[in-house]
Amino acid sequence: MSLGKEFTKGIFSENPLFRLTLGLCPSLAITTSVNNGIGMGVAFTGVLLASNIAISAMRKIIPDSIRIPSYIVIIATFVSMVEMLMHAYTPELFTSLGVFIPLIVVNCIILGRAEAFANKNGILPSIMDALGMGIGYTLALVVISAFREVLGAGTFMGYAVFSGSAPSALIMILPPGGFITLGCILAFLNKMQNVKVAKKAKLNQSIAQQQLSSN
Amino acid sequence: MMNTQENLLIVTSSPHIHSANSVSLTMRDVLIALSPALLASLYFFRFAAVKVILTCVVAAIVSEIIAQKIMQREVTIDDGSAIVTGLLLAFCLPPTLPLWIAAIGSAVAIIIGKQLFGGLGNNIFNPALIGRAFLVASWPVAMTTWISPLDGVTTATPLGLLKEGVTQGLPTLNQLFLGNVGGCLGETSALALILGGLYLLYKGHIDWRIPFSYLGTVFVLTAITGTLNGEGSWYPLYHFLGGGLMLGAFFMATDWVTTPITKQGRIIFGLGCGLLTVIIRLMGGYPEGVCYSILLMNLVTPLIDRYTKARVFGGVKKHA
Numbered sequence: 001m002s003l004g005k006e007f008t009k010g011i012f013s014e015n016p017l018f019r020l021t022l023g024l025c026p027s028l029a030i031t032t033s034v035n036n037g038i039g040m041g042v043a044f045t046g047v048l049l050a051s052n053i054a055i056s057a058m059r060k061i062i063p064d065s066i067r068i069p070s071y072i073v074i075i076a077t078f079v080s081m082v083e084m085l086m087h088a089y090t091p092e093l094f095t096s097l098g099v100f101i102p103l104i105v106v107n108c109i110i111l112g113r114a115e116a117f118a119n120k121n122g123i124l125p126s127i128m129d130a131l132g133m134g135i136g137y138t139l140a141l142v143v144i145s146a147f148r149e150v151l152g153a154g155t156f157m158g159y160a161v162f163s164g165s166a167p168s169a170l171i172m173i174l175p176p177g178g179f180i181t182l183g184c185i186l187a188f189l190n191k192m193q194n195v196k197v198a199k200k201a202k203l204n205q206s207i208a209q210q211q212l213s214s215n
Numbered sequence: 216m217m218n219t220q221e222n223l224l225i226v227t228s229s230p231h232i233h234s235a236n237s238v239s240l241t242m243r244d245v246l247i248a249l250s251p252a253l254l255a256s257l258y259f260f261r262f263a264a265v266k267v268i269l270t271c272v273v274a275a276i277v278s279e280i281i282a283q284k285i286m287q288r289e290v291t292i293d294d295g296s297a298i299v300t301g302l303l304l305a306f307c308l309p310p311t312l313p314l315w316i317a318a319i320g321s322a323v324a325i326i327i328g329k330q331l332f333g334g335l336g337n338n339i340f341n342p343a344l345i346g347r348a349f350l351v352a353s354w355p356v357a358m359t360t361w362i363s364p365l366d367g368v369t370t371a372t373p374l375g376l377l378k379e380g381v382t383q384g385l386p387t388l389n390q391l392f393l394g395n396v397g398g399c400l401g402e403t404s405a406l407a408l409i410l411g412g413l414y415l416l417y418k419g420h421i422d423w424r425i426p427f428s429y430l431g432t433v434f435v436l437t438a439i440t441g442t443l444n445g446e447g448s449w450y451p452l453y454h455f456l457g458g459g460l461m462l463g464a465f466f467m468a469t470d471w472v473t474t475p476i477t478k479q480g481r482i483i484f485g486l487g488c489g490l491l492t493v494i495i496r497l498m499g500g501y502p503e504g505v506c507y508s509i510l511l512m513n514l515v516t517p518l519i520d521r522y523t524k525a526r527v528f529g530g531v532k533k534h535a
Contacts, residue, residue, distance in 0.1 A: 167315070169353035176352065180327065
């Protein structure tokens, strides 16, 4: 696989949230505003990038039998660093993301990339993989939180969208709104996927028929 | 030797006895049963009731058509189930609710509550109550603004007053029974709802076990707490007739799709609804708990059915 492909697969065909449906718990919990979504996405991407590089670099010296504890230690180190950085420089975001920053440690996407990619590939592909996955996850969080913030609070990144009395449905920034939004987006993407597959099958069929008739 | 050919009986597969019942006929009966409460709400809340009820029913039908078209299913609005859902939702909305909120409630009830689960017969939750729960969480102020019937002055519901500890000037039991109190459109008149419920029982569309165990549990539990707190005999009756209990017990907790199918299961369902209603009313943050109690019991319906399944005749008892 080319480096470009390693990068783009995380954004589209293997988007961690919309295609692999990993890391749902923090995604549902913090997507109440676009700012939270971007903040979480950036923190996540930073940790994933650092842990992928470290694990890929050490993949030959980490004994196979204790690889999971080793990954956790590496990931936890970077999460602690990100947490302290956020506490120092973005205190507002730090408070609104709350417990979900330290919980990045157990985010199954990061451990999943370590186990499925970084320990089998070199550093450069691992960097591309981490960037792709991180951007894909951030985009997914922004999409979900944009729907929820606009519908539930009537704002986008803190700015009012509707003039006058906002007809916002409070439920969208409450937990049920997260499930409803994610469910609708997944249903829409799956539908698009099915349409695409059906089109491809039809195309293949007509090509096959043409070949048959020309023979 | 007998000629076996001549003695052959006609063999067909079951069922052998057909009734003329169908979804649309049953829904017609439900609509007939809801009509006393409909008339009561039209009488008490006048034009406000007409607007909210029409909006809900029309929005329910339109959402059903749109959802079924998009999902490429057969459009089944002529079975009347969307009309019933819209009407039931309107019955548990306040009369002053802005119409666009009522329409969103209907759309949520039909699309999220029913069609996304697979349509009529596959929904886990009562669609009308899903619509109401969505609206309560989204627009809590609009959903708890009440007017008193006939004159339209802003007021509180009887259970709301009770929750705030008001003891003077509460509506009388007589008013509660007839429906001359503030509250949701279709829930105020216990008399009209009981009439409709009895019609459904008479027609055999609902099983007595759910409404009776539900109402009985609420009555007994409030009687006990009333006695412990030194309230008079009016206290359990107040809980019995007030709020959405009658509407819930006869028309929502008896929904065929979302409630248990076994006899013991139905009694457990009613007991659970009653217990949760009383707990929410007396200890919870809301004055009324019928909606959430039924939704929560809907959730455990498959479990209840599983544990109350009758043993197959001749089957062996399971060892624990």
